[in-house]
Amino acid sequence: KQEVTQIPAALSVPEGENLVLNCSFTDSAIYNLQWFRQDPGKGLTSLLLIQSSQREQTSGRLNASLDKSSGRSTLYIAASQPGDSATYLCAVGDYKLSFGAGTTVTVRA
Amino acid sequence: NAGVTQTPKFQVLKTGQSMTLQCAQDMNHEYMSWYRQDPGMGLRLIHYSVGAGITDQGEVPNGYNVSRSTTEDFPLRLLSAAPSQTSVYFCASSTGTSGPQETQYFGPGTRLLVL
Numbered sequence: 001k002q003e004v005t006q007i008p009a010a011l012s013v014p015e016g017e018n019l020v021l022n023c024s025f026t027d028s029a030i031y032n033l034q035w036f037r038q039d040p041g042k043g044l045t046s047l048l049l050i051q052s053s054q055r056e057q058t059s060g061r062l063n064a065s066l067d068k069s070s071g072r073s074t075l076y077i078a079a080s081q082p083g084d085s086a087t088y089l090c091a092v093g094d095y096k097l098s099f100g101a102g103t104t105v106t107v108r109a
Numbered sequence: 110n111a112g113v114t115q116t117p118k119f120q121v122l123k124t125g126q127s128m129t130l131q132c133a134q135d136m137n138h139e140y141m142s143w144y145r146q147d148p149g150m151g152l153r154l155i156h157y158s159v160g161a162g163i164t165d166q167g168e169v170p171n172g173y174n175v176s177r178s179t180t181e182d183f184p185l186r187l188l189s190a191a192p193s194q195t196s197v198y199f200c201a202s203s204t205g206t207s208g209p210q211e212t213q214y215f216g217p218g219t220r221l222l223v224l
Binding site: 004034036041042043045046049089091095096098100101102 | 113140142144149150151152153154157159167199201203205211212213214215216217218
């Protein structure tokens with residue numbers, strides 16, 4: 001059974017600081033890894049999807065890396081803004097996703 | 110496109126009552142799924158469907174039924190609600206045409222409280 005862990009559970013940083021969010025998984029035989037954003041009381045919005053054959057994906061200020069051999073992924077958010085405050089979830093799998101519990105980020109103005 | 114829609118947004122049930130959570134998508138997606146989200150835990154898969162007429166169990170299927178008679182709709186039925194089913198329920202969909210390497214789109218969720 002795939003286990004996905006996200007540490008830390010919460011993170012508070014001043015505006016402008018770079019964010020580093022970690023995700024680890026136990027089974028390296030994954031199809032893809034996705035990072036989602038969830039705002040309070042809302043659904044999930046997909047940020048980045050890394051296919052198993054890829055090592056990273058970038059979108060604007062966001063960059064996600066994938067190291068299957070070590071079972072880790074990292075989401076980098078450059079120059080954080082208060083609007084980046086949300087919970088960030090990582091998920092691995094094919095059609096059936098296994099989720100981490102998320103990291104709740106607060107960016108202080 | 111409205112994307113993935115879910116109704117109701119919030120529901121209170123008494124133990125033993127039954128209800129159906131509705132999920133619809135207008136993107137002609139083949140794959141649809143239901144997850145539940147509990148505090149401090151990641152989303153867990155309840156049931157999923159890879160196309161009309163085809164459903165299968167996920168990680169936590171007990172107490173829930175599904176059917177998929179059309180491509181657009183994927184309702185989740187609680188037969189006899191229990192307090193342990195208090196949770197936030199999310200429906201998701203993806204095209205299913207490119208295989209597992211696809212982004213999944215999530216609905217806004219249904220908050221369910223079972224007393």
